[in-house]
Amino acid sequence: MDYLLTEEQRMLKELVAKFAKDQISPVAHEAQKTSRFPAEVIRQAADLGLMGIAYPAEFGGGGMDYVSYMIAIEEISRYCASTGVIISAHSSLATDPIYRFGSDAQKAAYLPDLCSGRKIGCFCLTESGAGSDAGATKTTARLVGDKWLLNGSKQFITNGKEADIAIVFASTDPPAKTRGITAFIVESGTPGYKVGKIEHKLGIRASSTTEILFDECLIPRDNVLGEVNKGFKVAMTTLDGGRLGIASQALGIARASLEDAVAYARERKQFNHPIGEFQAIQWMLADMLMEYESGWLLTYRASVMKDRGLPYSAEAATAKLKASEAAMFCASKAIQIHGGYGYIEDFPVERYYRDAKITEIYEGTSEIMRLVIAGNLLK
């Protein structure tokens, strides 16, 4: 499907594919096995300009479009889905809302460090009682003199351990529910900001997932992102873009599963034949390709719509839903094709399977994606 890409997008794809194969692939297994944040890989990605691909050069970004971002996240996730989500959460969940909703002063203060990868970002929306029901946030922010006082705790925060800059959603008018939520930019060194429990996960183990606690955390009045009580829309708009990042991560996992399965089907002999000669295997491979390509085309379509400034919420939800299901399908079939070897750590397909599952959950579950799609159909 490369024919759909521009020359610049194709060149980026080649560059990132080579980087991912040469630099990310060798550490991917060890980093997830030891739950280690691959700091050296993130530094190299930053040197290549991959921490701010879709943001203007004046802020230190790559000045490219969202399709380019999608391609880069897929190529990275082809070898390491943990690295894919580290960069995706940093870019589409932390950098993007500052770029889209920040004041000139906020953009100047935060974007150069984020786009260059000197600082890492995270997105603090989810709470123990506010997952799919993101509007049920209990974290509060109250104006005290010329500062905001934050109290509460956030959960399941990607990059929570490493983040320097957090986008935090808190209720500033609890009875107003979603119309009483405000977004804030919070620096992790602020007194009262604390990294809480670090989660042990089924997959994407090289990326950290933590609690973030706010205990009488005072931040400057000017750190409101967008307008007071308009933060829920900041969250929803940001998640539309974020879902394309996760769709791209899922595509990387699906493609890795397919490519590894094809290689194995060529090589592995049973009954004196490479198993790829058997129809049972061929049908699985054909279905895997169809799933991957469907997810890719939907993600490409939504990315193009975003680049053109068209409304794309439902298309982003469709892309994430399909791409994440493709990742699960392909990873499961890749293990099936590998047989017993697929179930052990000697081959990476067991990791693809573990990494795939979260793409059906974070940044909106598959059920919430269906809700967004149906809501758009029925409006």
Ligand code: CAA
């Ligand atoms: N863009 C802009 N505005 C939007 C919007 C969108 N995509 N979706 C909704 N809104 C607006 C609505 O228009 C409405 O505006 P008004 O107040 O002006 O009427 C407002 O937001 C409230 O909308 P709803 O009544 O539809 O809100 P709801 O409470 O019913 O929730 C939901 C809707 C789609 C279920 C939403 O809560 C949702 O997306 N839930 C999933 C949350 C999610 O994805 N969480 C992932 C967290 S991030 C993560 O995974 C961590 C990580 O680090 C990777």
